[in-house]
Amino acid sequence: MTEGPTARYKAWLVYSKLGGKIVKRISAKSRRVNIDLQELLGKKFTGFDTYGKNILFIFERYGIRLHLMMYGTIHIYGEGEELRKDPKLIKLDITLDTHRLVVYNAPIVEIDYAYTLTRRLKKMVGEDPLRDDWDPERAMKLILRNQDKKIGEVLLDQRVIAGVGNILRNEILFRARIHPDRLVRELNKEDVKRIVDISEKLLREWFELKKRGEKISQTILIYGKSGKPCPVCGTPIRFYRQKPHNRRTYFCPKCQK
Numbered sequence: 467m468t469e470g471p472t473a474r475y476k477a478w479l480v481y482s483k484l485g486g487k488i489v490k491r492i493s494a495k496s497r498r499v500n501i502d503l504q505e506l507l508g509k510k511f512t513g514f515d516t517y518g519k520n521i522l523f524i525f526e527r528y529g530i531r532l533h534l535m536m537y538g539t540i541h542i543y544g545e546g547e548e549l550r551k552d553p554k555l556i557k558l559d560i561t562l563d564t565h566r567l568v569v570y571n572a573p574i575v576e577i578d579y580a581y582t583l584t585r586r587l588k589k590m591v592g593e594d595p596l597r598d599d600w601d602p603e604r605a606m607k608l609i610l611r612n613q614d615k616k617i618g619e620v621l622l623d624q625r626v627i628a629g630v631g632n633i634l635r636n637e638i639l640f641r642a643r644i645h646p647d648r649l650v651r652e653l654n655k656e657d658v659k660r661i662v663d664i665s666e667k668l669l670r671e672w673f674e675l676k677k678r679g680e681k682i683s684q685t686i687l688i689y690g691k692s693g694k695p696c697p698v699c700g701t702p703i704r705f706y707r708q709k710p711h712n713r714r715t716y717f718c719p720k721c722q723k
């Protein structure tokens with residue numbers, strides 16, 4: 467499961483290894499190739515960005531957008547190194563100088579001009595705490611637009627806080643002491659601000675831990691801990707699948723109201 471911090475970490479890792487290198491070969495298996503791939507030959511890998519769970523690799527004026535969803539993976543192979551997965555699963559294969567960047571199984575590989583992809587991504591996703599343009603005030607407004615929805619559902623909507631996946635939303639609501647079934651209209655301004663502040667803190671913490679090679683499991687307080695004592699009050703953690711998306715939901719019946 468790739469949540470925002472994992473997507474950003476993967477993008478950062480690829481760029482830290484291959485940034486500045488030149489495209490020598492490229493092939494893609496995708497219906498979203500909107501330019502002639504040959505135009506990318508000779509172009510330099512100049513940057514990366516992420517929008518929630520979307521990764522954007524930039525090659526001068528061109529861009530490649532990836533969404534890994536559940537099963538997509540990115541591999542870097544050195545010169546002469548053998549592929550470690552079935553070549554039939556390859557969605558994108560780029561030789562950058564002597565290295566090979568191979569993306570397997572990603573459901574979205576979109577190739578276009580970088581500005582076109584950027585413009586589209588900005589419309590597609592909400593506020594992302596990992597981006598420089600993060601605007602917490604706007605994130606609060608985006609939550610408050612969903613008055614009649616459950617906060618647990620709203621936090622999964624990538625058009626609200628981008629990059630929050632199922633584990634993060636459980637951990638955010640536990641820390642904010644808010645029950646996932648509470649409707650947005652039942653929350654006061656302080657509740658919404660607390661949710662936004664904790665989201666920012668936790669997403670950034672995950673990204674930093676990953677960069678340092680440390681495990682994020684140390685930050686998991688309730689996800690997957692059904693029946694175990696709440697780390698705050700000792701009450702057993704409860705589990706259910708929240709409608710309408712049937713996502714795995716954990717909460718402390720005493721701490722979260």
Ligand SMILES: [Zn+2]
Pocket residue numbers: 696697698699700701718719720721722
């Ligand atoms: Zn508790």
